[in-house]
Amino acid sequence: xxxxxxxxxxxxxxxxKSDPKFREEVEFQTxxxxxxxxxxxENFMAILSNFESEARAKNPQVRxxxxxxxxxxxxALIAGSTYFFMVNQTASPRDLYSQNFKPYxxxxxxxxxxxxxxxxxxxxxxxxxxxxxxxxxxxxTKLYASEKEPYYLFYKANALIQLNRAEEAIPxxxxxxxxxxxxxxxxxxxxxxxxxxxxxxxxxxxALNEVVSKNAYKAEEAKRxxxxx
Numbered sequence: 665x666x667x668x669x670x671x672x673x674x675x676x677x678x679x680x681k682s683d684p685k686f687r688e689e690v691e692f693q694t695x696x697x698x699x700x701x702x703x704x705x706e707n708f709m710a711i712l713s714n715f716e717s718e719a720r721a722k723n724p725q726v727r728x729x730x731x732x733x734x735x736x737x738x739x740a741l742i743a744g745s746t747y748f749f750m751v752n753q754t755a756s757p758r759d760l761y762s763q764n765f766k767p768y769x770x771x772x773x774x775x776x777x778x779x780x781x782x783x784x785x786x787x788x789x790x791x792x793x794x795x796x797x798x799x800x801x802x803x804x805t806k807l808y809a810s811e812k813e814p815y816y817l818f819y820k821a822n823a824l825i826q827l828n829r830a831e832e833a834i835p836x837x838x839x840x841x842x843x844x845x846x847x848x849x850x851x852x853x854x855x856x857x858x859x860x861x862x863x864x865x866x867x868x869x870x871a872l873n874e875v876v877s878k879n880a881y882k883a884e885e886a887k888r889x890x891x892x893x
Contacts, residue, residue: 761860814843
């Protein structure tokens, strides 16, 4: 299950290179498969339930390809394809960061479409979700000071990395790793991303080795990065 025949794989490769809409569809299916298999957080299921319909609403022109075939392709890609993880053997640490960093999705406080920003927590995660990371950082800081919920450290660190402020994110992630928060299996990956942004390959590799040894979030990607550092 999840395997393509050689003929299907050749057709898949050709379409991936020549058809932007097909590539977009495969990326969509791959993201869905990752989300389902990761089983990251029960709150994320609320997001996932609307994920496909919202994506289709944003881009109704995306051509429908056979779902069974696309899902098989996405499984194959996740299992070991290099199409969406093409690490340049000569890339700088900063390049590797750019190729692999993406702020972690909001699975802690899902925002319902059309929801009014009635409280500070909703404001923070709404800003984070729409990419207003500067404002999100300010609000996460206030929320953590008053509530001491460790996930605020995690999301604030992600926002800081996105803002090219990795040196500020590192101590937050290190502090987060000392908690019992449900997101701590993600922190070493983002710690590695912060070190790569700072071109600190020694500490980046240490963080990546932690990811691999614990078979944590992004373990396969971490193995590939270690090979090129």
